[in-house]
Amino acid sequence: LKVTLSPVHRRDRGMTGAIAVLQDVTDQEKLEHSRRQFVANVSHELRTPLTTIKSYAEALNDGALEERELSERFVGVIRNETERMIRLVSDLLHLSRLDSNQAPLRRQQTNIQDMLDEVADRFSFQLRQKSITAKVKVDRSIKQVWLDRDQIDQVLDNLVSNAVKYTSDGGSISITAMKSKDKAYVEISVQDTGIGIPAKDLSRIFDRFYRVDKARSRNMGGTGLGLSIAREIVKHHGGKIMLESELNVGTTVTFSLPLLQEGGDAK
Numbered sequence: 035l036k037v038t039l040s041p042v043h044r045r046d047r048g049m050t051g052a053i054a055v056l057q058d059v060t061d062q063e064k065l066e067h068s069r070r071q072f073v074a075n076v077s078h079e080l081r082t083p084l085t086t087i088k089s090y091a092e093a094l095n096d097g098a099l100e101e102r103e104l105s106e107r108f109v110g111v112i113r114n115e116t117e118r119m120i121r122l123v124s125d126l127l128h129l130s131r132l133d134s135n136q137a138p139l140r141r142q143q144t145n146i147q148d149m150l151d152e153v154a155d156r157f158s159f160q161l162r163q164k165s166i167t168a169k170v171k172v173d174r175s176i177k178q179v180w181l182d183r184d185q186i187d188q189v190l191d192n193l194v195s196n197a198v199k200y201t202s203d204g205g206s207i208s209i210t211a212m213k214s215k216d217k218a219y220v221e222i223s224v225q226d227t228g229i230g231i232p233a234k235d236l237s238r239i240f241d242r243f244y245r246v247d248k249a250r251s252r253n254m255g256g257t258g259l260g261l262s263i264a265r266e267i268v269k270h271h272g273g274k275i276m277l278e279s280e281l282n283v284g285t286t287v288t289f290s291l292p293l294l295q296e297g298g299d300a301k
């Protein structure tokens with residue numbers, strides 16, 4: 035709480051009173067704090083790969099270039115780190131466009147069964163590599179939904195890629211679509227039988243750069259922004275996203291989208 039006192043003067047009588055302004059600054063301070071935290075996080079996330087790239091380039095310069103096998107490995111590390119930085123910067127740009135409303139929704143009538151089958155197809159190579167089975171199930175009463183296909187594909191890609199990343203070999207993933215109880219929304223879930231998330235981390239899981247295990251997420255090529263981007267896109271569509279998880283059992287992420295008529299807009 036910020037208190038500002040200003041005296042009230044009358045020309046002939048001196049000070050006759052005071053005006054007190056009580057201002058709640060906690061929200062403002064919180065916003066400022068999270069903005070600073072965000073900049074610190076971005077800087078750190080960019081500096082880490084840059085430091086790695088620099089030291090491997092130096093090692094190449096200092097003689098590793100003479101050894102073919104070693105130099106190939108070092109160049110591989112440099113390429114991986116560069117690719118991760120590109121992903122990070124693209125994710126940041128994407129988030130900033132969503133934040134400033136520069137990503138207008140281009141809704142189109144979309145067949146939900148086709149959309150979910152296609153996301154499973156996009157991951158078929160990775161799924162096969164880890165012997166993970168994936169199944170898609172869509173409530174028969176759901177046909178076309180009015181949504182921005184590119185943006186919802188991005189949400190699905192983020193969720194399915196997490197499900198694949200955090201599920202060990204031989205597990206299973208199911209992607210389902212049903213109607214909400216009040217029939218006003220379609221609810222799409224991505225469920226896995228993966229490593230799960232500890233209860234203490236659940237409340238912060240949608241925060242930018244929040245990761246249960248930073249080192250593991252980095253090794254898997256994660257940026258820590260996937261769920262934040264998914265949440266922004268779902269919010270723009272007028273829906274909600276939530277995550278349920280049990281350690282060593284699995285994770286389910288569900289998002290809802292309003293079942294709008296063509297031309298309708300949730301906002």
Ligand code: ADP
Pocket residue numbers: 192196197200226228229230231239244245246247251252255256257258259260261262285
């Ligand atoms: P990342 O790029 O690290 O995957 P996300 O924002 O997509 O970033 O996810 C944030 C964190 O949430 C991940 O680092 C991981 O710890 C956890 N997480 C997300 N999805 C799952 C899942 N399906 N199973 C287990 N942990 C998950």
